[in-house]
Amino acid sequence: MRRIALVTDFGQRDPYVAGMKGVIAARTTAPVHDLSHDIAMFDVFECAWFLSSVAGYWPAGTIFVAVVDPGVGTARRIIAFEQDGKVFLGPDNGVLSLVARSTRAHSVENKSFFLPDGSTTFHGRDRFAPVAAALAKGTSLDELGPVIERIVRLDYEPPTYGDVVRGSIVAIDRFGNAITDIDRSGIPFPKFAARVRGHTIDRIAETYAAGGEGPFLIVGSTGKVEISIAQASAADRLHLSRLDRIELYRP
Amino acid sequence: MRRIALVTDFGQRDPYVAGMKGVIAARTTAPVHDLSHDIAMFDVFECAWFLSSVAGYWPAGTIFVAVVDPGVGTARRIIAFEQDGKVFLGPDNGVLSLVARSTRAHSVENKSFFLPDGSTTFHGRDRFAPVAAALAKGTSLDELGPVIERIVRLDYEPPTYGDVVRGSIVAIDRFGNAITDIDRSGIPFPKFAARVRGHTIDRIAETYAAGGEGPFLIVGSTGKVEISIAQASAADRLHLSRLDRIELYRP
Amino acid sequence: MRRIALVTDFGQRDPYVAGMKGVIAARTTAPVHDLSHDIAMFDVFECAWFLSSVAGYWPAGTIFVAVVDPGVGTARRIIAFEQDGKVFLGPDNGVLSLVARSTRAHSVENKSFFLPDGSTTFHGRDRFAPVAAALAKGTSLDELGPVIERIVRLDYEPPTYGDVVRGSIVAIDRFGNAITDIDRSGIPFPKFAARVRGHTIDRIAETYAAGGEGPFLIVGSTGKVEISIAQASAADRLHLSRLDRIELYRP
Numbered sequence: 206m207r208r209i210a211l212v213t214d215f216g217q218r219d220p221y222v223a224g225m226k227g228v229i230a231a232r233t234t235a236p237v238h239d240l241s242h243d244i245a246m247f248d249v250f251e252c253a254w255f256l257s258s259v260a261g262y263w264p265a266g267t268i269f270v271a272v273v274d275p276g277v278g279t280a281r282r283i284i285a286f287e288q289d290g291k292v293f294l295g296p297d298n299g300v301l302s303l304v305a306r307s308t309r310a311h312s313v314e315n316k317s318f319f320l321p322d323g324s325t326t327f328h329g330r331d332r333f334a335p336v337a338a339a340l341a342k343g344t345s346l347d348e349l350g351p352v353i354e355r356i357v358r359l360d361y362e363p364p365t366y367g368d369v370v371r372g373s374i375v376a377i378d379r380f381g382n383a384i385t386d387i388d389r390s391g392i393p394f395p396k397f398a399a400r401v402r403g404h405t406i407d408r409i410a411e412t413y414a415a416g417g418e419g420p421f422l423i424v425g426s427t428g429k430v431e432i433s434i435a436q437a438s439a440a441d442r443l444h445l446s447r448l449d450r451i452e453l454y455r456p
Numbered sequence: 457m458r459r460i461a462l463v464t465d466f467g468q469r470d471p472y473v474a475g476m477k478g479v480i481a482a483r484t485t486a487p488v489h490d491l492s493h494d495i496a497m498f499d500v501f502e503c504a505w506f507l508s509s510v511a512g513y514w515p516a517g518t519i520f521v522a523v524v525d526p527g528v529g530t531a532r533r534i535i536a537f538e539q540d541g542k543v544f545l546g547p548d549n550g551v552l553s554l555v556a557r558s559t560r561a562h563s564v565e566n567k568s569f570f571l572p573d574g575s576t577t578f579h580g581r582d583r584f585a586p587v588a589a590a591l592a593k594g595t596s597l598d599e600l601g602p603v604i605e606r607i608v609r610l611d612y613e614p615p616t617y618g619d620v621v622r623g624s625i626v627a628i629d630r631f632g633n634a635i636t637d638i639d640r641s642g643i644p645f646p647k648f649a650a651r652v653r654g655h656t657i658d659r660i661a662e663t664y665a666a667g668g669e670g671p672f673l674i675v676g677s678t679g680k681v682e683i684s685i686a687q688a689s690a691a692d693r694l695h696l697s698r699l700d701r702i703e704l705y706r707p
Numbered sequence: 708m709r710r711i712a713l714v715t716d717f718g719q720r721d722p723y724v725a726g727m728k729g730v731i732a733a734r735t736t737a738p739v740h741d742l743s744h745d746i747a748m749f750d751v752f753e754c755a756w757f758l759s760s761v762a763g764y765w766p767a768g769t770i771f772v773a774v775v776d777p778g779v780g781t782a783r784r785i786i787a788f789e790q791d792g793k794v795f796l797g798p799d800n801g802v803l804s805l806v807a808r809s810t811r812a813h814s815v816e817n818k819s820f821f822l823p824d825g826s827t828t829f830h831g832r833d834r835f836a837p838v839a840a841a842l843a844k845g846t847s848l849d850e851l852g853p854v855i856e857r858i859v860r861l862d863y864e865p866p867t868y869g870d871v872v873r874g875s876i877v878a879i880d881r882f883g884n885a886i887t888d889i890d891r892s893g894i895p896f897p898k899f900a901a902r903v904r905g906h907t908i909d910r911i912a913e914t915y916a917a918g919g920e921g922p923f924l925i926v927g928s929t930g931k932v933e934i935s936i937a938q939a940s941a942a943d944r945l946h947l948s949r950l951d952r953i954e955l956y957r958p
Contacts, residue, residue: 206731212725216630220509223463223491227513230459230489238732240725246631247687250812262729262832275687278663325663327677330513342764379718380748412780412827426829434751467881471760474714474742478764479739481710497882498938526938529914549741578928581764
């Protein structure tokens, strides 16, 4: 069974998501799921990280459509690829690069799948939506366009695991948790402390509620180390921002 | 196949949308699509423009339900009409008037389709939802109530196309684009410049990304002229508001 | 027919809702409905009131999943019970206690229904979602865990109905209506006035639009008395907050 899962920076007040959904509904009865439309505007990295955090939980047959696309209408490509039985469709601006294990993809160029007389400003509705609907109806990637060998990668430095583990804050969530890209399973020592933005954090908690007063480290829901404060925003209190560097060390 | 598409000013935090969806789910398995629940409170015009921007992309069989209804519970009518195989249902306060090509509609008065003992404050749940479900199950408009000849129109002056084209800003989107009601296809000269709020804008761009520094004009995704700034809010920078008047002229 | 209805405090920007939906989609084709993901963070009471306001409108077969769970990962239980042919699933922190007519529930302990190697920080995805999917596929409550006799109740004092009716403001909605827990049907006099936060309000309106200038009382969509101002926020103007006490008396 095929389904379409949307993640965009369109918000919900403007008619953009509704336009995309209409184009899809006009072409297929495949279910459409809203992953998020509240990605920060133009924030390709935020969307890429979001997608890499959730794609693994969705079943084969899911067609992910990621539309954070500041270069809409320019020469930037639209790409699509299959991985683990799922299809990923988005602009070739790095938004799919954190979830992709290969650098190979199809360049979506076959105009017969696009809306005729489409705009240069809204490919979400005029290209991504009808292509997603076609995929849901069984169109193969080969029909969409030729294979390219190198999709665009984000300018992002993954963490390094050694005596000191170095990584970055990659997301601040609604609760103010500062989520890093450091995977617990890669840390080569049993306990750890953190240095970040001049703070030293040496308490580790198993649950948010057990964190007590002040900041603590916790292994979050995707196995990544987070900086948290119980029922308060660690990001606000410690002035943490995305892409801040963090070091973990053996205490 | 019939489906229900909802657009309201209820927001998502209060139990209003969830109440509507429950009433629908209790009556039909027809899919329910969220177009938006983030229309500005009481903003009939915003909802009317939203609906006119997206309805054309949805297939026949769609039942649009628009609930921005400051007069809920008063003598204002509820109306429904069919157009292009789609049904439109909403209060008779102008919210359907921008999408309607005719002034004729049914006045929804048959109480047997309403929730028994419904409230005077929440017709979304007590009247619109069960009527939408009945329509999805095949109820005809004739069963809902008599035909009226004149639905309520918004106090809105459409653009005029001449040597100078005069129109209005009708929406500010999330990205700060100021969207006018001037259709590119109606402008009787090949290039154009704009006067709006004391600003003169004489650059036209094909894509948002190609706009360079400063404000520019662009033909947006519904064929309307927009005032934009690349990756910034034109509305904020130029102090533009909805219903500001704009003039386009041959440069 | 079974369906899953979600209410959480996760917001829509972070990948939490999308993770839950993926886990569900991987296990069942039952429809998933978003009730709200915009409950205030950690606000168990808000979610409990929300649920009690809408559950009655949903049909038998609905599986409600309420995830406002500041104690996630601690020894707090997960509970599930059936009522009116609907199933309610949530943490045992009071979030289900306003909708529950009984204090009896199942303690969800059977780990075979949880994601293997799940986190301590995100039971929404790792426990609630797969359990909801199992319920949608026909798993009985008995399979989930043993019966407990006393679910956790909120520290909440229901209204008292006498010559003076005493209650509380339980919600402030998007429009600024201050919604009380006083049911119109329990007030033992035909007309009423209110004292709240030093204000006296003695006007009653049938509809929001008929309220005229200044604050008025109105019987809202769940039969509860509200304090409102037409097209303005009564809560802001009168400085009303949730849990403020209110008295109604015969004027």
